[in-house]
Amino acid sequence: MNAIEVEGISKHYGSLRAVDGVSLSIESGTIFGLLGPNGAGKTTLIAMLVTMRRPTSGSARVNGFDITKQADSVRKSIGIVFQDPSLDDELTARENLELHAAMYAVPKQVRHGRIEEVIKLVGLEKHLKQQVKTFSGGMKRRLEIARGLVHHPKILFLDEPTIGLDPQTRAGIWDYIKKLNEKEGITIILTTHYMDEADSTCQRVGIIDSGKIIALDTPENLKNTLGGDVISIKCGGTDQCVNEISQLKWVKGAVKHGGFVDVRVEKGEEKIPKILRLMEQHGIPVESVSLHKPSLDDVFLHYTGKTIREDEAGPRDAMRLRRRAWGHRK
Amino acid sequence: MNREIEGIYALWKRELITFARSKSRVIGSLGMPFFFLAILGTGLNNAFPLPTGGNYLQFITPGIIGMVLMFGSMFSGIIVLMDRQFGFLKETLVAPISRLSIVVGKALGGATTAMIQGTIIMVIALFLGAQIQILDVAMLFAFMFLISIMFVSLGIAIASTLQDMHGFQLIMNFMIMPLFFLSGALFPLSSAPEPLRIISMLDPLTYGVNGLRFILLGHSDVSFGVSLAVTSAFTVVFIAIAMYLFNRIEE
Ligand SMILES: Nc1ncnc2c1ncn2[C@@H]1O[C@H](COP(=O)(O)OP(=O)(O)OP(=O)(O)O)[C@@H](O)[C@H]1O
Ligand SMILES: [Mg+2]
Numbered sequence: 001m002n003a004i005e006v007e008g009i010s011k012h013y014g015s016l017r018a019v020d021g022v023s024l025s026i027e028s029g030t031i032f033g034l035l036g037p038n039g040a041g042k043t044t045l046i047a048m049l050v051t052m053r054r055p056t057s058g059s060a061r062v063n064g065f066d067i068t069k070q071a072d073s074v075r076k077s078i079g080i081v082f083q084d085p086s087l088d089d090e091l092t093a094r095e096n097l098e099l100h101a102a103m104y105a106v107p108k109q110v111r112h113g114r115i116e117e118v119i120k121l122v123g124l125e126k127h128l129k130q131q132v133k134t135f136s137g138g139m140k141r142r143l144e145i146a147r148g149l150v151h152h153p154k155i156l157f158l159d160e161p162t163i164g165l166d167p168q169t170r171a172g173i174w175d176y177i178k179k180l181n182e183k184e185g186i187t188i189i190l191t192t193h194y195m196d197e198a199d200s201t202c203q204r205v206g207i208i209d210s211g212k213i214i215a216l217d218t219p220e221n222l223k224n225t226l227g228g229d230v231i232s233i234k235c236g237g238t239d240q241c242v243n244e245i246s247q248l249k250w251v252k253g254a255v256k257h258g259g260f261v262d263v264r265v266e267k268g269e270e271k272i273p274k275i276l277r278l279m280e281q282h283g284i285p286v287e288s289v290s291l292h293k294p295s296l297d298d299v300f301l302h303y304t305g306k307t308i309r310e311d312e313a314g315p316r317d318a319m320r321l322r323r324r325a326w327g328h329r330k
Numbered sequence: 331m332n333r334e335i336e337g338i339y340a341l342w343k344r345e346l347i348t349f350a351r352s353k354s355r356v357i358g359s360l361g362m363p364f365f366f367l368a369i370l371g372t373g374l375n376n377a378f379p380l381p382t383g384g385n386y387l388q389f390i391t392p393g394i395i396g397m398v399l400m401f402g403s404m405f406s407g408i409i410v411l412m413d414r415q416f417g418f419l420k421e422t423l424v425a426p427i428s429r430l431s432i433v434v435g436k437a438l439g440g441a442t443t444a445m446i447q448g449t450i451i452m453v454i455a456l457f458l459g460a461q462i463q464i465l466d467v468a469m470l471f472a473f474m475f476l477i478s479i480m481f482v483s484l485g486i487a488i489a490s491t492l493q494d495m496h497g498f499q500l501i502m503n504f505m506i507m508p509l510f511f512l513s514g515a516l517f518p519l520s521s522a523p524e525p526l527r528i529i530s531m532l533d534p535l536t537y538g539v540n541g542l543r544f545i546l547l548g549h550s551d552v553s554f555g556v557s558l559a560v561t562s563a564f565t566v567v568f569i570a571i572a573m574y575l576f577n578r579i580e581e
Contacts, residue, residue: 052424085417105336
């Protein structure tokens with residue numbers, strides 16, 4: 001069975017097509033990652049699936065329920081962790097979870113047990129009585145994940161679950177996510193900027209750019225279709241470098257990004273000397289050369305012409321990070 | 331149905347918890363009315379004869395209670411804006427409960443906290459020596475509730491149209507303060523100049539203050555029947571507007 005079926009869904013804001021005719025299906029019990037640069041439409045697509053925004057056209061079914069005609073049934077069957085913080089900072093962790101349980105009509109008899117269960121899952125059981133405003137960014141994120149699970153949803157949506165957190169906390173959160181999927185069989189749909197984490201967590205990924213899905217497969221298959229090796233050259237005059245290299249017949253592709261040129265070839269180790277010689281002939285200064293197997297980063301670069309890097313976060317992210325770091329009170 | 335009531339109850343409780351935790355909000359909201367009573371009230375107590383008889387502290391006590399109810403409940407309504415800015419509103423908007431229940435929970439919570447503040451200021455007035463007699467306790471609280479619901483709804487309506495907190499100061503200065511001063515809380519309308527009196531008749535708080543004055547002092551510029559009828563009418567209209575505007579919020 002498919003947890004999600006999307007058919008030609010679009011969302012327009014004036015003349016902007018934030019999501020542009022997306023179709024995809026996601027099998028129950030899998031972890032699906034939606035990857036894309038800033039402003040690609042990831043949050044907008046999720047917002048439509050969780051019935052928060054109405055699609056301009058197209059339709060989707062979530063757990064078999066139509067997102068426009070059966071919004072209430074959709075809502076009861078899903079959990080959501082938003083990209084931006086959404087806890088009540090004045091309330092304690094327990095009060096936040098209780099409020100959620102009440103709004104999702106979790107029966108009174110089981111409420112207490114459920115709260116204990118989800119709080120243990122994210123390892124915050126010692127902090128139940130603490131006001132959320134005293135929590136660190138990572139603790140807040142974990143509490144939001146716990147909250148999304150209180151009503152035992154069949155699907156959990158996670159929009160950038162680890163953005164702005166330190167690597168250790170991020171690793172912890174991915175562990176929880178995998179555990180949830182394995183033990184509880186929950187379907188997980190997430191977006192992330194961390195390609196390596198998406199690679200090791202997601203069974204399938206979709207790459208979205210300018211509102212359109214441009215690649216959809218397992219991380220393994222996506223990397224294999226790129227094939228061979230990637231040679232990363234740091235050099236001056238990247239334009240000229242791309243020009244020269246593209247003319248070689250054994251080069252499968254060359255793209256530049258931020259002072260680097262990535263070249264896709266077979267048997268990379270044999271090609272490095274040849275490339276260096278060529279660079280020397282044309283007087284292009286080379287600072288460094290490295291060789292690696294294609295990663296999801298390379299796949300992403302190949303399809304979107306952009307890299308995703310945490311330090312290249314746009315102004316919107318910067319604001320989010322700041323808000324998360326400072327916390328906020330009334 | 332049961333689910334909606336549970337949700338309303340939980341949201342109501344949230345308002346009370348938040349209120350109880352923010353000492354500064356409680357104290358801050360009672361500061362100004364306290365000074366009105368303690369300084370203006372006692373200072374002017376015997377300064378001039380009132381057309382209605384009695385002394386000035388006694389006269390302004392219902393007005394100050396009305397003011398506390400209006401400030402408190404308007405503020406609760408406008409907090410929707412903060413919930414929106416800090417993201418919590420999203421959590422409620424995607425929950426499987428209706429928007430109607432969200433508004434009702436919010437309004438009942440805001441009204442409850444406003445009534446608590448109103449009751450506190452009434453007790454303070456008694457301690458300062460205001461001679462009020464409560465003709466009918468049930469009627470007093472019912473009327474206080476009506477006033478609070480009216481202004482909470484107005485607050486929610488305003489908050490639903492604003493994008494952020496920047497407009498808040500504007501509303502404070504150009505809406506809440508004039509409504510308070512025009513309501514006849516501090517002076518008898520019967521001796522006010524004609525134009526002022528006419529404008530006052532458009533102020534919803536005028537009827538709130540006059541209703542309270544009748545319940546607490548036994549007399550008022552506007553008869554109790556009219557006060558009750560007009561306050562009820564304003565309440566219904568403001569609730570309808572609040573519902574309509576809140577329904578249109580996208581996240
Ligand atoms: N309410 C709105 N009104 C107008 N434009 C919007 C609105 N919400 C989103 N957009 C625009 O739609 C596009 C997609 O935004 P969206 O938030 O879905 O991107 P995203 O992929 O989640 O990006 P990020 O990685 O930064 O979170 C952007 O260009 C954004 O500016
Ligand atoms: Mg986003």
